[in-house]
Amino acid sequence: MDDRERLKAFEQVVLPHLDAAYNLARWLAGNDHDAQDVTQEASLRAFKFFGSFRGENPRAWLLTIVRNTFYNWLQKNRPPEIAGELDDEALMVEDVSVNAEAINLRVADAETVQRAITGLPVEFREIVVLREMEGFSYKEIADLSDVPIGTVMSRLARARKQLQKALASEFQTGGAK
């Protein structure tokens, strides 16, 4: 395959998922400017590695590269944000012991939800986007994020708990309709 054909195939197979790529980058980076930088770099890297693409899910393949590009970028540009390593082990236990019975959640408006997601640590934002917006299975997320499937479950449970709390407090303060 020459370069031209390779680009054509790339444009047909991978670039249709540019919205998903940008969406993930946008939620991870937290602003448009950085998200564009990350998405652009990731897309160019994806093209470079397109030869190693073996016809698996192109969206998952592209998002893996976006995710890796983002964490490289984060290390370079905002090291403090990844300083707080997540203690995934301790979580499993904590999540099972439920004490949020008092919350009676309603569907919140987009603005409120956006605030709640923004308040999550970056690894949680990642998993929320991959699970709830992209609809990937636990297994797919585990492959994509390069963590064990148990970690996916525990992070997801913790992220949800935080979101429920955040949304519930918004209801109480009248932040949601």
Place this chain on the structure above:
Amino acid sequence: MNCQQARPLVDFYADGELDAAGILELEKHIHDCPACALAWRNAQALKKSLKQDALFFTAPTELRRAIKAELRSQIETKPRWNFWNWNWLTTATTTVATACLALLLTLSLTRPSEEQRITQEIVSSNIRSLMADHILDVVSTDQHTVKPWFNGKLDFSPPVKDLAAQEFPLIGGRLDYIGGRSVAALIFHRNKHVVNLFIWPANGKDAKPATSASIQGYNVIHWSEANMAFWAVSDLNEKELMEFVQDYEAEGQLK
């Protein structure tokens, strides 16, 4: 199943990750346990909250464009190191560069000037108008009919004169297209010969005395005056055509 066992399954169920046996057990538990039923409702409310189009950021158009442009430029400039050795590459590059330079020089030396191009276009248009029998859009020997006919068809008002007294009677006018713009064409007769006079704004160029050229058996004379460019073309001989030009210039502009 107790609450401790049921609670983590609520999320798995909501995510479609629970097997059939698990679903049955969990549903039974939720049915009997208000606390876990609430957890189930909360899980669904959260899911719905997160699945809103407004939360999905779409890639900005400029980003999409930038990426495509960058990818294109990458494949166009990428040298093929692996296949070509350096000496070969250097020789090839030098050869190609020299050839390009030579070609560029030849092109710039032989490229027709704007004047030559327009002369050619004028002659072609003249021939076309005669061949296709589409020489006139407005047939009138009266300049007071011909001049208003151009109103609204052109973004300028061509000076229309009748030279019947000088034996170049006005026959009519037509719209034409020269040098990438719409122009006025006036048609005059002398005996059996046709004179096409093309007129368009000179775009601020200085008045220019008449210069003549001859191609494909046609004589072309052009000049500019009063901020208008004039190109006369005819199969008349150069002398007679020059007469026409002088008569046209001498004739006081009529409205």
